Amino acid sequence: MVGDNTNPQPVVGDNTKEREQRSPLLPIRHQADFFVCDVFDAAVKGDAASMEHPIFSLSKKPDMKPRRYENGSSWVEVRPGFKGLATVFDRDILIYCISQLMAALNDNRTVSRKLRLRAHDLLIATNRDTSGRGYLQLREAFERLQSTQIVTNIVTGGKETFDVFSLIDRARIVRETREGRMQEVEIDLSEWVFQAVEAQEVLTLDRRYFQLAKPLERRLYELARKHVGQQASFKIGLEKLRLKCGAQSTLKEFRRLLQSIIDDDAEHNHMPGYRILLDGDMVEMRGKPGNETTPPPSIYRLQEETYAQARELAPGWDVHALESEWRSWCDKKKIRPGWADRHFMAFCKRRGKYPGFKV
Template sequence: MVCEISNTVPSEVFGEVRRSPLLPDRHPNPDFFVCDVFDAVPKGDLASMEHPIFSLSTKPDTRLRRYEQGGQFVEVTPSVKGLATVHDRDILIYCISQIIGALNEGRKVDRAVRLKARDLLTATNRMTNGQAYEGLKAALERLRGTTISTNIKTGGTETLDVFGLIERARIVRETRDGRMQDIEIVLSDWVFNAIEAHEVLTLHRDYFRLRKPLERRMYELARKHCGHQSEWSIGLEKLREKCGSNSTLKEFRRLVRNVVEQDQAHSHIPDYSVNLVERSNEVEKVVFVNRQTMDWRNSHMTSDLPPLSGDVHNAARQIAPGWDVHAIEQEWRSWCAGKACTPHNPSQHFLKFCMSWVERRG
């Protein structure tokens, strides 16, 4: 789907007209969210939050991508229509959210997700006009056409396979004016394994109001790596790599600086503030600081558990080599919440949980 441009918002500053950093909330009335759409909290899978699978460009991106880290690789091959974009990812987020909601209610789920097109557009803060439905069709084609080859583990399974982000999409019914109503999407095993293992993270609803693909990608990385910690920093060059940006370092610096300046003026990035630390003769760093706004959206986690330090995460990687320790941490927090357990020594308790995790899964 193409990046959307909304109406500008008037400002009295020097008589100028400024555009809000966030898209307008197009569906503020909960009555629009039928079939528990409003209650399905947005979720993103950890694997695609870690790796730059989706394109930041709103124009067709036909570059072949390959990334390697710690013995794991992911190779992303576009179709002739280009890679799936960050905005196309909204469809996967919606599907993941619906399945997680069903699992939490004890309902049986499978890879096939049946949904209403209008519900999806509404939940992801999109327009519901004819152009939006056409954009949805194009997004499904890009998701189906984007091919991934990877050995990343999801749900305890190491996949050495080639597959699409979705296996199939089918428009079940259209209205007389050509607008789709029912859609059936079959997710890939890779995505579905991550869902079944709860290797997902909750996203702020304002994620769908972020205008720029780069802002969305930066938020995803902060949500994945900073989590509930007080702050997280990353080198500018490394951030460019993780975002999958095709810009030069100089241009990427300018783009990040624009995001930082807007966030400092409007505090519009959800959950985290963002700063660019530029020093001569040192690595430039982007620093994300936790706004402490996530507790109410993570009721499945006990708020009594403090953030874990980087040293604890490093120790966990020694115990569980090849595993995503942040995903294990989410399982640990959920387990503690379910048992109403508040460990006296959370760090030691988490490391023991890692040992048990590895023993159970070999």
């Protein structure tokens, strides 16, 4: 059951060509105009500490194995609950909560560790199934997040303390439908997660993160997002990368899995934002200049002054995150603007009219 919500749809028949051309990304389950839908207005955010350290399991089956990871003076132990360790797909819930809190902080609203959310909005925003099974899997994710114990000395908010905690302190269904399906839930975040939000130790994520089907793809994207930053690239040894990913496979199997993702990305360009290269026992992560697949090259040739003007039109926003959304929106709507710079600035101007939702 763990992670089943993220399985790609099977290909009907035995059409080899169709299988080869099929994108590794999960389909976008919920079509929404990014200009209108409030659920998508809060920028997707993840806390930097759990992006750095292997907190979440990569397994789609119940993972009952505790693990410890050390990095310099920092260390973290992760201990499973009755239903196993929290998974990278369970992390979607924390990402959604952190995104809502950051949007509120940017709007100068008071925030607290207790959030009341509509379950349907959470499922839509994280590209999850909204059937009865989707709600059941959401309930199980809450259980794993609450029962997984973290023991660590990781610094958040400038403080280093020995701490034992769960990722969420509590999840409670506030309101249900007549059929017993959850409508509203209350989530109490752990103090550790909330401290990271208050200290703004968070990073903006590409929305296509929720379309990545493989747990390892999601983990690799998190590490690239955390470490590449403004650098041209980030290099790391294969064995150290395996440990940072939290992979339980052998080094040989990890190499095979990594090479498979690299090959898929070379064919489909599905990994958001970053390209991964494997050379012997060294791995290099590089930022991509842009999605180079569907739209014609003219859309991606934005002038440098366009970015400066975009920041004025949408103050407080991350223009590169906006550019990524603009590209996706153009692709989804099959828009081919003749003047890419003007079209992008119009997009930013519309975004600037939504006060309170800054990146």
